[in-house]
Amino acid sequence: MSAMPTGLQLMIAAGILVAGGVALLIWQLAPAQPDLANALERLSPRTPLRPDPTLEDDSTAGDLTGRLGRLAIRRLPARAWGRVPHRELRLLRRPLSVFYGQKILYASSALVLIPAMAWVFSLTFPIPLIIPTVGTLAAAAGMWFVPNLDVALDAKEARTDFNRALGAYIDLVALERNAGAGPRQALENAAAVGESWVFQRLREELGRSRWSGQAPWDALNSLSDELGLPDLADLADIMRLSGEEGAQVYDTLRARSSALRTAMLTTEHAKANEVGERLVIPAAVLGVIFMAILLGPALSRLFLPT
DSSP states (O other): OOOOOOOOHHHHHHHHHHHHHHHHHHHHHHOOOOOHHHHHHHHHHOOOOSOTTTTOOOOGTHOOOHHHHHOOOOOOOOGGOOOOOHHHHHHTTTHHHHHHHHHHHHHHHHHHHHHHHHHHHTSSOOOOOOHHHHHHHHHHHHHHHHHHHHHHHHHHHHHHHHHHHHHHHHHHHHHHHHHTHHHHHHHHHHHTTOOSHHHHHHHHHHHHHHHHHHHHHHHHHHHHHHHHHHHHHHHHHHHHHHHHHHOOOOHHHHHHEEEEEEHHHHHHHHHHHHHHHHHHHHHHHHHHHHHHHHHHHHHHHHSSSO
């Protein structure tokens, strides 16, 4: 038998709805607080050397998530989003509108599903109104940050893939330099070999630097700062020595690629050891259960009266 809401619960629900409506009305009528960093960047006379992939994406122009994100960007103030992982989004080439749209969709799904589940359960046994209310708000707040976690995990995996491909790229650059190619030619020829997204990203950056008149090592350095790739900055510094001072960098490049692979191998060994240590726990639990099965009857006969 379903529990009918009491008068107090109805008044509490009505008060929450009225207070939420008044808060939303004040939010819309309050003066907008522009983001100072974004405003200064738009007013800066400096022309960016590369387009920002997080600003717009034609492939998501008609997508529901992208449309919701663009609507939310216009309606909600910048401080409502909290920390936005701009560096990770640029690395993944994920538009900012899609990221915001995912936040809206995830939080909205929690706002719909939790009350629906509470209503279904209330058909069997009574549920106080405070439980679904608090549960809905907590679930919505938690789902709001799920896109941040997804972006962080995807960016971590993308950086691992980038470093793995970067080791091969550094070896190719070293071979090109050993064959007599110039610094820029060595970087561009090595980037033209691979077909992965890492080599494609390097080709785009080097091609953009050629047409803009920027030194290739400066372009790679700025790309490493933008995406959070310190190993790429090391390559840029080595090639700067080769291009500006004419240093022989073949041995340095080979040593850098070897160190990069050694660091990745050490990380993989650490992960494997961590997984192996976790596998010991189920085996130990099974051993304890097996000993309990063997010793249980004998201990019961010894300590329990017959």
